[in-house]
Amino acid sequence: MSKKVALLTTNFFHPKGDRIIMGGAERYQVDLCRLLRDLGYIVEVWQIGDNWTKEFDGIKIRGLPVSKTEYNTFPELNMAFYENSMSFDYALYFILSLAYPLAREKSIGISHGVYWDWPGFDVANGKQENRQEWLRRMSIALTGPQKLVSVDTNTINYFNATLPGLYHKWEYIPNYVDTELFHPPEETNSANDKIRILFPRRMVPVRGVNETMRAAEILTEKYPQLEFHFCGRGHDDTVEMLMSQWADKHERCYYYWKPFEMMPEIYQQADIVLVPSRSTEGTSLAALEAMSCGKPVIVGYAGGLSNLVLQDYNGYLIKPTVENLVASIEELLHDPNKRKVMGQRGREIALSFDKKKWLANWATVLSAVFR
Amino acid sequence: MPKLTAMMIVRNEAERYLQGCLDSLVKYTDSIVVLDDASEDNTPEICLTYHNVKLFRHRESTFLDNEAQLRHKLWHYTQNDRPEWILAIDADEFLEEEGIKEIPYLLKQKHFNAVSFRLFDCWEREDYYRTDGLWNPWLRGFSIYMVRYLPQLSSAWPSLKFHCGRFPVAYRQLPHYESSSRIKHLGWANTVYNRAKYERALLQDPACQYMSKEHYDSILWPPEKVKLEKWIERSSI
Known part of the structure; x- marks a missing residue:
């Protein structure tokens, strides 16, 4: 029985x-x-x-x-x-x-x-x-x-x-993370000069969404090759409406969410992934999935994110202010080799969280x- | 890939959006079951130009008298198509391109037996949608458009003459995946037809049981009272 x-x-x-x-x-x-x-x-x-x-x-x-x-x-x-x-x-x-x-x-x-x-x-x-x-x-x-x-x-x-x-x-x-499902892309996006920043979280303040939106405004104005993708649900219908309206008004800023089955491809298409949590964090599935897809991550030092990210090794562990986000994104933006090396290290770390x-x-x- | 069958009821759609709707559906569905409710134009002929349309024709129109019965018949014809998933859509509704890209993933996923979308009512033209009051697409919730066919579920329909829903009641209670992709509804895009639609709505629902009188009246609001937002095509990463 x-x-x-x-x-x-x-x-x-x-x-x-x-x-x-x-x-x-x-x-x-x-x-x-x-x-x-x-x-x-x-x-x-x-x-x-x-x-x-x-x-x-x-x-x-x-x-x-x-x-x-x-x-x-x-x-x-x-x-x-x-x-x-x-x-x-x-x-x-x-x-x-x-x-x-x-x-x-x-x-x-x-x-x-x-x-x-x-x-x-x-x-x-x-x-x-x-x-x-x-x-x-x-x-x-x-x-x-x-x-x-x-x-x-x-x-x-x-x-x-x-x-x-x-x-x-x-x-x-x-x-x-399912490291077989979430794997690095077969080919890199090197032929394309676009740099895609992905924020794959819920649109709530503790996840650093407001800081990220401001950083997106600053950086997309400064760098025409940058795109910001906000991929996740809002806390309620109004937040989703406001996010959509904000994205519609800002060039190269996008808001949507996707079924779980599509997420490996979403991560694979990104160049840098942000998990800039201020609080209320564990060992984020999003951070692990991004790492498993071979992407450098910029994360807040809240909760257990320091169990996943070593400062300057597979990403940056920051206090997620607008200034710190802008600075760390710019550093990776200007250094494709660092993005690649950090992504490879992230993949290695992710394998131990299989x-x-x-x-x-x-x-x-x-x-x-x-x- | 699981088989996706679209189903729709049509009537006198030849001069409206039918062709565009079918052009879109053939891109992502395997089969389209169409029930023609006694069209007086060449709606059936248009349908028959698409090889994967299965057309069923009624000689007398019953949509305004007994919508539930008509919906039930369409469901019956669709079941006979041996679908694995069913999409219920109208001839003036369009799933945006981003949503079409999601379809294969939604059909393969295991967690949900139903998928819902937000409906955006285009108003006065095809690239603006209405956002005041109950027209606000963000605040009125998601509607189930796609379900996995589950033969064990009852196919009972509520015996309502009006607003009786697209799916059997049991399917409407399924936990559903809410997609961020939008359905563009062009049914209100040409305001020439709105007076007739208003009158028909009040004729069918004189006591305003299904919608408030204020909402019905808002169909005829002057342009300065209506709030619109521009429809901007979306793209993902």
């Missing part, structure tokens, strides 16, 4: 159940569910939603009608999940705070990176007593699961410095807890 795993998340589908936007976290969830299925488990996902049941990629997803948040935790969702998932043998808490206050016995918590470095988090929870209460709840959330998996070392270091007693629970399983290793690492952790 197959064992059953319940995965708890907040918003795989929009809580109304009518919309889904596949970002990095959603892709991670789909891949993790596929692995569990391949290992012989029966998997179901639970999230915030009005008692609906949906299916995605052959996995049932159930909406629990609780949405209250306190101190960036979801105690009602946690408890509704605990009571409703009694017939399941094991649990995965897809966000660390979801394991507060009560975790299933044989369970694993997952961190996708530090999210409390976002300035808005300080606005909401900056008061000393609120901060303490958040941390108290997090310590409970981290105590329950038998293992804690982090996509980067930044999260582990933060908690080792803050809640050192959890040291042995942590496992570092960095994000991954998806097969991620699957094997996860299988090991699962076998240690789910028994």
